[in-house]
Amino acid sequence: DQQVKQNSPSLSVQEGRISILNCDYTNSMFDYFLWYKKYPAEGPTFLISISSIKDKNEDGRFTVFLNKSAKHLSLHIVPSQPGDSAVYFCAARREGVYGNKLVFGAGTILRVKS
Amino acid sequence: DAGITQSPRHKVTETGTPVTLRCHQTENHRYMYWYRQDPGHGLRLIHYSYGVKDTDKGEVSDGYSVSRSKTEDFLLTLESATSSQTSVYFCAILRGQGYNEQFFGPGTRLTVL
Numbered sequence: 001d002q003q004v005k006q007n008s009p010s011l012s013v014q015e016g017r018i019s020i021l022n023c024d025y026t027n028s029m030f031d032y033f034l035w036y037k038k039y040p041a042e043g044p045t046f047l048i049s050i051s052s053i054k055d056k057n058e059d060g061r062f063t064v065f066l067n068k069s070a071k072h073l074s075l076h077i078v079p080s081q082p083g084d085s086a087v088y089f090c091a092a093r094r095e096g097v098y099g100n101k102l103v104f105g106a107g108t109i110l111r112v113k114s
Numbered sequence: 115d116a117g118i119t120q121s122p123r124h125k126v127t128e129t130g131t132p133v134t135l136r137c138h139q140t141e142n143h144r145y146m147y148w149y150r151q152d153p154g155h156g157l158r159l160i161h162y163s164y165g166v167k168d169t170d171k172g173e174v175s176d177g178y179s180v181s182r183s184k185t186e187d188f189l190l191t192l193e194s195a196t197s198s199q200t201s202v203y204f205c206a207i208l209r210g211q212g213y214n215e216q217f218f219g220p221g222t223r224l225t226v227l
Binding site: 006034042089091106107 | 118145147149154155156157158159162164168170172173204208214215216217218219220221
């Protein structure tokens with residue numbers, strides 16, 4: 001049972017336009033959400049995060065929105081640049097007895113065309 | 115750079131052989147994680163450690179064991195490799211403001227023939 005879903009396997013956007021990547025989750029116990037970016041042959045790199053008590057977090061060109069009632073979050077990239085082309089993973093954190101665990105979505109491939 | 119290295123970076127092995135992957139960190143972090151990445155599945159947690167000699171299972175732990183005898187090293191062992199364990203393996207440590215973010219190593223690509 002996938003607790004974190006990224007329903008769009010890929011997204012293609014023109015340079016300078018907005019990229020919107022979506023993520024849905026099912027477990028209401030998740031208390032923190034993160035986005036990671038991954039280039040081929042490299043490890044995922046942390047991009048931006050949001051606590052479940054907030055609905056928006058912004059960092060430069062990247063903004064994450066959280067809609068708790070809909071169990072949905074989205075990552076907005078404005079303006080999109082060719083260097084943003086990568087795989088984007090959404091992750092949700094669940095607190096455990098021995099520390100926190102992350103549950104990842106399957107990823108969305110973003111292609112920014114110049 | 116989170117000070118995480120993984121070795122080897124690439125490995126090809128045969129079914130039935132034991133394999134050990136190493137994760138090394140230089141920043142004395144308490145929590146360390148092993149994930150595997152497969153197409154269509156994202157990253158899935160295999161095992162994690164919350165201190166020296168303290169480990170716990172993740173969602174895909176069958177066929178894997180781990181050990182952490184010192185803070186800086188977290189080892190992942192495939193006792194008898196199978197073709198289904200062909201994957202890219204990532205190690206991660208927990209750090210950041212409030213220790214909310216995990217930071218990943220460069221990965222090990224393992225092929226089991």
